[in-house]
Amino acid sequence: MTSLTLVETPALVLDRGVLERNCDRMARRMTDAGVRLRPHLKTAKSARVAEVATRGHFGGITVSTLAEARYFLEQGISDLTYAVGLAAGKLDVVARLQAEGARMKLLTDSLDTLVAAEGKADELDADFSFLIEVDTGGLRGGVPPESGVLLELGRYLHESPRLALAGVLTHAGHSYHCHSPAEIEQVAEDERAGAVRAAQRLRDAGLPCEIVSAGSTPTAIRAKSLEGVTEMRPGVYTFFDLDQMALGVCAIEDIALSVVATVIGHNHAAGRILIDAGGLALSKDLSAAEFLEDAGYGLVCPLDATRPLEGVYVDSVHQEHGLIAAKDGPPPYDKLPVGTRVRILPNHACMTAAAYNSYHVVEDGLEVVDTWDRINGWY
Amino acid sequence: MTSLTLVETPALVLDRGVLERNCDRMARRMTDAGVRLRPHLKTAKSARVAEVATRGHFGGITVSTLAEARYFLEQGISDLTYAVGLAAGKLDVVARLQAEGARMKLLTDSLDTLVAAEGKADELDADFSFLIEVDTGGLRGGVPPESGVLLELGRYLHESPRLALAGVLTHAGHSYHCHSPAEIEQVAEDERAGAVRAAQRLRDAGLPCEIVSAGSTPTAIRAKSLEGVTEMRPGVYTFFDLDQMALGVCAIEDIALSVVATVIGHNHAAGRILIDAGGLALSKDLSAAEFLEDAGYGLVCPLDATRPLEGVYVDSVHQEHGLIAAKDGPPPYDKLPVGTRVRILPNHACMTAAAYNSYHVVEDGLEVVDTWDRINGWY
Numbered sequence: 001m002t003s004l005t006l007v008e009t010p011a012l013v014l015d016r017g018v019l020e021r022n023c024d025r026m027a028r029r030m031t032d033a034g035v036r037l038r039p040h041l042k043t044a045k046s047a048r049v050a051e052v053a054t055r056g057h058f059g060g061i062t063v064s065t066l067a068e069a070r071y072f073l074e075q076g077i078s079d080l081t082y083a084v085g086l087a088a089g090k091l092d093v094v095a096r097l098q099a100e101g102a103r104m105k106l107l108t109d110s111l112d113t114l115v116a117a118e119g120k121a122d123e124l125d126a127d128f129s130f131l132i133e134v135d136t137g138g139l140r141g142g143v144p145p146e147s148g149v150l151l152e153l154g155r156y157l158h159e160s161p162r163l164a165l166a167g168v169l170t171h172a173g174h175s176y177h178c179h180s181p182a183e184i185e186q187v188a189e190d191e192r193a194g195a196v197r198a199a200q201r202l203r204d205a206g207l208p209c210e211i212v213s214a215g216s217t218p219t220a221i222r223a224k225s226l227e228g229v230t231e232m233r234p235g236v237y238t239f240f241d242l243d244q245m246a247l248g249v250c251a252i253e254d255i256a257l258s259v260v261a262t263v264i265g266h267n268h269a270a271g272r273i274l275i276d277a278g279g280l281a282l283s284k285d286l287s288a289a290e291f292l293e294d295a296g297y298g299l300v301c302p303l304d305a306t307r308p309l310e311g312v313y314v315d316s317v318h319q320e321h322g323l324i325a326a327k328d329g330p331p332p333y334d335k336l337p338v339g340t341r342v343r344i345l346p347n348h349a350c351m352t353a354a355a356y357n358s359y360h361v362v363e364d365g366l367e368v369v370d371t372w373d374r375i376n377g378w379y
Numbered sequence: 380m381t382s383l384t385l386v387e388t389p390a391l392v393l394d395r396g397v398l399e400r401n402c403d404r405m406a407r408r409m410t411d412a413g414v415r416l417r418p419h420l421k422t423a424k425s426a427r428v429a430e431v432a433t434r435g436h437f438g439g440i441t442v443s444t445l446a447e448a449r450y451f452l453e454q455g456i457s458d459l460t461y462a463v464g465l466a467a468g469k470l471d472v473v474a475r476l477q478a479e480g481a482r483m484k485l486l487t488d489s490l491d492t493l494v495a496a497e498g499k500a501d502e503l504d505a506d507f508s509f510l511i512e513v514d515t516g517g518l519r520g521g522v523p524p525e526s527g528v529l530l531e532l533g534r535y536l537h538e539s540p541r542l543a544l545a546g547v548l549t550h551a552g553h554s555y556h557c558h559s560p561a562e563i564e565q566v567a568e569d570e571r572a573g574a575v576r577a578a579q580r581l582r583d584a585g586l587p588c589e590i591v592s593a594g595s596t597p598t599a600i601r602a603k604s605l606e607g608v609t610e611m612r613p614g615v616y617t618f619f620d621l622d623q624m625a626l627g628v629c630a631i632e633d634i635a636l637s638v639v640a641t642v643i644g645h646n647h648a649a650g651r652i653l654i655d656a657g658g659l660a661l662s663k664d665l666s667a668a669e670f671l672e673d674a675g676y677g678l679v680c681p682l683d684a685t686r687p688l689e690g691v692y693v694d695s696v697h698q699e700h701g702l703i704a705a706k707d708g709p710p711p712y713d714k715l716p717v718g719t720r721v722r723i724l725p726n727h728a729c730m731t732a733a734a735y736n737s738y739h740v741v742e743d744g745l746e747v748v749d750t751w752d753r754i755n756g757w758y
Contacts, residue, residue, distance in 0.1 A: 008445075008758040009466060042698055064699045084699045085643035087388060087655050088718060109644050112717040139649035140700055173697060264464035265488050270518035276466050280733055281757075284663045318552060319421055319729055320443045320463045321519055338491040339467060350698055354659055354734070357756060377736060378660075379387040 001368045004260050004303060004360065005341065010281035011260040012356040013343070014372065015306070017364050018256035019238060020052055026220065026237050027056040033226045038062050038081060038213070040235030043350045046359065047075035048372040053238050062233045066093045071375035073102045081105040081213070083169065083233065085133060085141045088116035093379070095126040105166050105211070109133040109143045114156050114163060121162035130157055131169040131211060132202075136194030137187065138173040145198040154207040167211025168202070170195045171233070175218035177290065181248055188219035196228035221249045241349040242299060246291035257353060258306060258343040259298070260360075261322065263336050272315065273324040273331045277344060279317040283351035294327045298344035298352075302335075304366060306343060309335065314344060383639050383682060383745045384720065389660035390639045391735040392722065393751065394685070396743050397635035398617060399431055405599065405616050406435040412605045417441050417460060417592070419614030422729045425738065426454035427751040432617055441612045445472050450754035452481045460484040460592070462548065462612065464512060464520045467495035472758070474505040484545050484590070488512040488522045493535050493542060500541035509536055510548040510590060511581075515573030516566065517552040524577040533586040546590025547581070549574045550612070554597035556669065560627055567598035575607035600628045620728035621678060625670035636732060637685060637722040638677070639739075640701065642715050651694070652703040652710045656723060658696040662730035673706045677723035677731075681714075683745060685722060688714065693723060 004013060023039075030037040039053040042064035050061055050072060060079030063069050069080050070093075078101050082094075086106045098104055106128055108114060117128055132153045135142030143149045157165035172191035178184040191214050199209040215232035226232065239257040240250040261277035279297075288295040296315045299308035311327030322344070324331050336342060346352035353359075354376060361370040383392060402418075409416040418432040421443035429440055429451060439458030442448050448459050449472075457480050461473075465485045473483055485507055487493060496507055511532045514521030522528045536544035551570035557563040574593045581588040594611035596619075605611065618636040619629040640656035658676075667674040675694045678687035690706030701723070703710050715721060725731035732738075733755060740749040 006468075008469065008472070010757060084655060085653060087641035087643050089385075089641060090387070093387070109646075110717040113643070116718055133644075135646065135648065139646060139651070140697060140702065141644050141646065141653055144648060262466035262468060264466050264492070265512075265520050267488075267514065267518060267520065269514060269523060272518070274464060274520055276463060279664070279730060284665075284730065285658070286663075318519060323519065338489040339495055351658060351663065355756075377734075378389060 003368060004362065004366045007260065007360055007368065009260050009262045009341065010277035011360050012353060013258045013260055014359040014361050015256045015364060016361050016369070018254060019049065022237055022240060022254055022256060023053045023055065026234060029220070030232055031056060035226045035229055036231040038231045038233050039238065040083065040233045041068060041072065043235045043353065044238050045374045045376065046372050047072060049238055050077060062235070065378045066090060066097070067375055067377050067379055069097055069102060069104065073097055073100060079103050081131070083107055085109060086113055088113050088120055091117060091120040091128065092124065094128065095124040098126060104129065106130050107133050107169055109141055111149070111152060111156060114153065118160050118162055127162050127164065129164040129166045131167050131213060134168050134170040134195055134198040136170045136172055136191045138171055140173055142170060145194045145201065150198055150201060151205050154202045154205065158207050165208055167209050167213060168195055168198045169213040172216050172219050175216045176243065176247065176287065178218065178247065181222060184218045184222040184247070185224055188223035189225070191219050192223060192226060192229055199228065217244060218247055218249050236349055239349040241346050242292060242295050243287040243348050246288045246295070252307065255306065255345050257349045258301070258345055259352065260303065261342055261344060263338050263340045263342065265338060266333050271325065271330050273333065273336050275322040275324060275342060276320065278319050278321045280319055280355050282314060282317060282322060282344060282346060283348065283355065284317065285348035285351040287348045295347060297322065298346050300324055301343040301345060303341040303343055306345065308345065380747045382747060383739065383741065386639065386739055386747065388639050388641045388720065389656035390739050391732060392637045392639055393738040393740050394635045394743060395740050395748070397633060398428065401616055401619060401633055401635060402431045402434065405613060408599070409611055410435060414605045414608055415610040417610045417612050418617065419462065419612045420447060420451065422614045422732065423617050424753045424755065425751050426451060428617055429456060441614070444757045445469060446754055446756050446758055448476055448481060448483065452476060452479060458482050460510070462486055464488060465492055467492050467499055470496060470499040470507065471503065473507065474503040477505060483508065485509050486512050486548055488520055490528070490532060490535060493532065497539050497541055506541050506543065508543040508545045510546050510592060513547050513549040513574055513577040515549045515551055515570045517550055519552055521549060524573045524580065529577055529580060530584050533581045533584065537586050544587055546588050546592060547574055547577045548592040551595050551598050554595045555622070555626065555666070557597065557626065560601060563597045563601040564603055567602035568604070570598050571602060571605060571608055578607065596623060597626055597628050615728055618728040620725050621671060621674050622666040622727050625667045625674070631686065634685065634724050636728045637680070637724055638731065639682065640721055640723060642717050642719045642721065644717060645712050650704065650709050652712065652715050654701040654703060654721060655699065657698050657700045659698055659734050661693060661696060661701060661723060661725060662727065662734065663696065664727035664730040666727045674726060676701065677725050679703055680722040680724060682720040682722055685724065687724060
């Protein structure tokens, strides 16, 4: 193959050894907790990563788009939970995927969606299986565990000849904004307890609730108990990033993803080193800034390392330009002459990876040992 | 074709009538100023848009990646300025494009790059033509107009058997952060004067400087004089966006780009309406927030209009979820029931468009009259 010293920049790099360690650790943790791991592939969007992430578990995955569902189905993964609230207009595509062998679980918190779905099911002569989305504090999708509408949705699904009630699903997205391990533990417990409570209320009403699905990377890692939960859906743990590091759920050496860029200029008047990786190559996500003062759009490492140069970060981005600054004083012009390649640790792996169609896979070195594809877009 | 009521969401929509009006206006303005228009296609990345944007001018364009260069060359556009500081490692690709008929201008502010380029030129048996990047206040790439290194770069290029000095180029990116038309006018004059001064110094030193290239959308629109400038390179004016509107260089009806999304839930506890367009579909860019208090990640319009619902905006985004809020009180649940489609006016068109491979082209209505492709990525 080639080497990171030669690939065209900007380039997305994935360290397979780190990926495998991250995945093995999560798989063991979930096995120890007696819970099925249904990794969320929205971060990696790659069949080769799915292969690593499902090892030791049942093989089902979570997806965030129907484009992912189609791609993974083509790669032989058929147990798919589409974990974004359904728009009923997407059911034509879902029905086609099911006809091709997908076993799909859909998500909603809306009776209007179920009514529309039932109409579509008749029209398409198809059956659809739903999870009810429960809000356990994330304030995104979902009905409260104690709400009346939870039971209404459950009954509608159970009584429909075409629709099925598969269980409940929650995502404690607010775990990304916790300021201590103890706070994440509490969010994890709220997530678990809320999902289990919703399931219990459905069961108490005589409704089936086989699946109790929860999880985010922080809660999967910090949860003290997963009692009553049947599956967890973490995703970003496969790669990790500065945001997760800042949250305290990984160490810097667990970050498997980086972007290789080339130094294209020194602007001494501005006190900045310019690289050919900007807002498109790194994303404009600033999640880690909530916790890390000088993370900017990424931390800057030498090409042959994934340890950042002390205090050196991407301070600002334009579409194709990144501007490197240093915490104290001017950036290290002498260490990073024009033409040098650097490696940027991303702020938020899901957003950074989304700009690329493939990964340059390395194994603890500069040699590119493989190229893995990704599936972007929605259809 | 189809209709915006039926396309899979999220979907990128381009209004051709508005695009044509924006392009015609800029083309006339540049003609009136006696300046060549070399539109920057980094926003649109589309051959069909290039066709509209080059009308009435000489046909040359500006690109931000070599993937764009290859794509536009294949579409018959051969006069290409690659307006990102060159990494010499990219010259193999440049040489191939030139061999296939591209007439390329490259950019640098670094002697190290020129030395490397000369080595590459020998190795590849190719000639390369450069513009010297001048910093007229943007504090990104470029050498100061009064600097000694400007003349060093000019001499090196002029004396090299393989390299050529084509002129100077500047981009007043700081025009995006001006707080009044008068301030933009001043930045435009600084941009003009700096570029012209750099050209004059090269000519005074006996060096050729045919091209004096400047421009951003705000400065192209607000400049009182373009005396001495030979070409302008605005880009985002083709589509415009909330950021440009907030800067006062376009009206809301000049925004040609929007994203169609579907309402997937109502979270009354959170006071939010959920749509299936999140951080990937809209981008995480918040440029307009510098000027507009409640622009968030985009303003929300009914599907059949590009006038926003008063005070209704995308307040936050997750990877595939957007959360709609209203300025005063709860969002309009009754106007936007689950399943409704909305149109989002983007914060920053360049970043939003980058997530899509094509445009659904409309003509002042819901009917999709055409599909235009885009070229993303870098290679």
